[in-house]
Amino acid sequence: MKKKFSDFIDLLLNMKSMWVTIFIPVVALGVFFFMLTLNNVSTETYDIERFNYAKETIRSPITIENEQETKRKTRETVQSIEDRYDISQEITDEQIGYTSEIFDAIGKLEESDGNSEQDSEGKEAVLLTTQEKVQRLQNILSPEITEKINDSLLINLLEATPKERQEGKELFITSLSEVLNNGVRTENVQSATAELKQKVKYSNVGNDVRQALIPLSEFAVVENSFFDVEKTMDARKEAASSVEPVIIRAGEIIVREGQTITNEIYEELKLVGLLNKERNVYPLIGLALLIVLVMGVIFYEMYAIDKRKQLDKGTVASILLISFIVITLMKVVSLFTTQINQLFFIVPAATGALLLKQLINERIAIVLAILYAILGSIIFNGEIPGSLNIEAGIYFFFSQIGGIIFLMNVKDRLAIVKAGLGMAAVNIITVFLFLFLSFEKYSLSDLIYQSGFGFASAILSAVLTIGLLPFFETGLGILSDIKLLSLSSANQPLLRKILTEAPGTYHHSIMVANLSETACEAIGANGLLARVGAYYHDIGKTVRPHYFIENQLSIKNPHDVIEPRQSAEIIINHPYDGANMLKKHRLPKEIIDIALQHHGTTLLKFFYYKEKETNKHVKESDFRYPGPKPQTKEAAIVCICDSVEAAVRSLKEPTEQKIEEIVSSIINDRLMDGQLNESPLTMKELHKIHKSICETLKGIFHSRIQYPMKEAK
Incomplete structure (x- = not known):
């Protein structure tokens, strides 16, 4: 609980x-x-009244259809469509037929009258008078014709010569066809008749024929074009569908500065929301x-x-x-x-x-x-x-x-x-x-x-x-890569300090840096950070460089003459001395953490067991680093590589098998001792780290050809 x-x-x-x-x-x-x-995105609103002057140019904030204007435009378009009429070809042919019938009947009558044969007594037949001819025409012409034309029309045609009648017929039928084919509606019968009369009046036909054709026009021209509801509606629908919507587009100028706010402009401003704050x-x-x-x-x-x-x-x-x-x-x-x-x-x-x-x-x-x-x-x-x-x-x-x-x-x-x-x-x-x-x-x-x-x-x-x-x-x-690169320069004061005061440590740091970088890159960690951190991880050894074996060149080991506990204290202090130096020089926190954590809480086994030889009640905690344990992948890898490099360097004949055994032993020891518990490394990543370190070390300690020595004579 x-x-x-x-x-x-x-x-x-x-x-x-x-x-x-x-x-x-x-x-x-x-x-x-x-x-x-x-x-x-916010629309500015304006306090505008109709018929005032615009104080500034106003643009539409949105794209929108002006439905009212679209309806008006559609209505005007539909109204502009004329009514559709259907011309009756039957009536047209009928009227032309009646006209032809008049001329043909007169022609036949004149032909039969001119070819009259002698009677039975050998005397020539008496020629018909004009009135008799009219009477005969009244009998043979269609009732529709005789009911509507008068005798004077027929008399004028009978008095004309055959040539004049033929010319008049051709002119009249042609003109009548043209008028009727254009369509004659109820309201324009008179105008169509007048049009036909005008054509006859100013033609070159004989006077008698002209006098007959003018009244004949009133008979021949009749209504032959009738209103077609279906065609008219189809035409209007097509016209309405072809009307493009009236769109006010975003950014379009609605009114310019100084322009009068007309009712139409006011409605557009209202439509696009420039007069409505709620919008x-x-x-x-x-x-x-x-x-x-x-x-x-x-x-x-x-x-x-x-x-x-x-x-x-x-x-x-x-x-x-x-x-x-x-x-x-x-x-x-x-x-x-x-x-x-x-x-x-x-x-x-x-x-x-x-x-x-x-x-x-x-x-x-x-x-x-x-x-x-x-x-x-x-x-x-x-x-x-x-x-x-x-x-x-x-x-x-x-x-x-x-x-x-x-x-x-x-x-x-x-x-x-x-x-x-x-x-x-x-x-x-x-x-x-x-x-x-x-x-x-x-x-x-x-x-x-x-x-x-x-x-x-x-x-x-x-x-x-x-x-x-x-x-x-x-x-x-x-900490950026460029900052890390500048810190890795050999001209950095702290790196020069290690090189001059602790050259063995400097070489050791270079080796650890190479191992750490390749191991980090193998698992996707920051290899550059690990490299630079490794450069500075042992900066604390410069406080007492001769107490560390890599710097004891041709000198006696000072640990041989001091107590194990004192030696352990000197060794244990170097990560914290280094961290203090790095803080003093204002190096990035990531570098300081690597220096502080690269030993974790590991045990100084050599001095611990040396002390135990004389003091069986010695506490193991007195010979452990205070920590903290590595918190990041980079710090954990530097921790491993630091021990690996020191161990491999101590080998007299580093073979591939020995290298792999030492690397495995150190990684397992760190795991069993709990030094990697606080780092985010996984077992799979540790396997990759092991492989990378071994490959790098094998490349460094590869076998060399033994050159023959020259024999002394």
């Missing part, structure tokens, strides 16, 4: 620690992001949800770092400060960015990615690079709510990822400059990508201008990284 209660208390303490270490900084970062992007809530909710997602990702990444026991105040402060710097740079540049100048190309966004990779790790650099790119697409949206500047987001993403990829094999600060050149190439390619994908044509000056921005962004990122890196290293106590 007590154990469960104790575990519960530990859980609460851990939760409290996580709340302070991770949650509060993440919330602070989220609030900062929200405040800087607030005006990019602003929704973009803010959307932004808040985005920031919550961003905070969630950052929280998870920081929690993952904390689980690896790598999260400290410096790491948290670095994430916060770098995020502040990058987002602030974006915001400042966005204030001077317009739709004409694409200033986001010059933002040194990759500074954050370069710093994060150097100070923390590559994973957090990639994750935050993606988040910075997303926030950048909002910041550079031209303050148009609901829109994202995808070009800016893509550009920031590739620029930062390029910096992360090109920042490899860091040996000095020049590596950052080289990464900057690689980023410049990526930036220019991305700029060209946007230019070539665009439908607009760009001149050579545009290509050079915008590519120059991309190049300047990369160089600025490298310069800012180099300038800010010492601040983070010194001010926040964060």
Whole structure:
């Protein structure tokens, strides 16, 4: 029961620690992001009245359909569609047939009258009078014709010559066909008749024929075009469907400064929410949800770092400060960015990615690079709510990822400059990508201008990284690869001190560094940290260098003349003397911890058993290092390699079998003694460490060819 209660208390303490270490900084970062992007999504509202003058140019914050205007446009389009009529070809043919019948009947009558044969007495038949001819025509013509035409029309045609009638027939039928084929509706029968009369009136036909054709027009022209409901409705539906919706697009100018606020403009302002304050809530909710997602990702990444026991105040402060710097740079540049100048190309966004990779790790650099790119697409949206500047987001993403990829094999600060050149190439390619994908044509000056921005962004990122890196290293106590490389220089005062005052220890430290680095790299630990830590792990031996066997060259061992307890005290003190010296010279905490922990709580067996020969009641604790035990993988590996190097160096004939036996013996001894209990090393990793150390030692102590000695004469 007590154990469960104790575990519960530990859980609460851990939760409290996580709340302070991770949650509060993440919330602070989220609030900062929200405040800087607030005006990019919030819609400004205006106190405007109809028919006043606009005090400033107002753009639409959103893209929306003006439904009322679309309906009006549709209505006007439908109303502009004329009614559809169906022309009756049957009526057209009928009227043309009636007209032809009149001319044909007169022609037949005249032909039969002119060819009259003699009667039975041999006398010629008497010719018919005009009235008789009219009477005969009345008898042979269709009732529809005789009911509607008068005798004077027929008389005029009978008095005309056959040639004139033929010309009149051709003219009339042609003109009538044209009029009827155009369609004659009820309301335009008179206009169609007048049109046909006009054609007859100004024709070249004879006067008699003309006098007949003019009244014939009134008979021939009839209604032959009738309203078609179905066709009319289909035409109107097609016209209505072809009307494009009236869209007010985000960024579109609704009213310019000094322009009168008409009723139409006022309704558009109202539609896009510039007169309604309640409408602003929704973009803010959307932004808040985005920031919550961003905070969630950052929280998870920081929690993952904390689980690896790598999260400290410096790491948290670095994430916060770098995020502040990058987002602030974006915001400042966005204030001077317009739709004409694409200033986001010059933002040194990759500074954050370069710093994060150097100070923390590559994973957090990639994750935050993606988040910075997303926030950048909002910041550079031209303050148009609901829109994202995808070009800016893509550009920031590739620029930062390029910096992360090109920042490899860091040996000095020049590596950052080289990464900057690689980023410049990526930036220019991305700029060209946007230019070539665009439908607009760009001149050579545009290509050079915008590519120059991309190049300047990369160089600025490298310069800012180099300038800010010492601040983070010194001010926040964060250890970067560049800092480690500078500490590994032989010109460092403490390393020169070991070399001059304890040359044997210096050589021993170099050997331990080589073994530790390869072992760390075998399991994915920080090999550079282990190497530099190994350089300084025995700096405490410089306090009394001659009390350590590797420095006892051609001198008597001072331990032979002092008590074992006193010897043990001198030996045991060297990690703590070294830690004090490293603190005095302000070396990073990680290096100090390796010096402090590289012996853990191991037993000085030689002096312990020597003391036991004379004092059977000796306490083992008096001959153990006070600790602490190694807390990190790097410290644990240095602890193992320190003992391995000393043991192998003591071998007179180091064979492969002996090397493997010694390495296995030391690792097992550290395990059995509990020296690795507080380090995160696993059994699988210990196996890899064993293999790596053995391979390195075999390479150092490889067999050599025995050259023959020259015989003395």
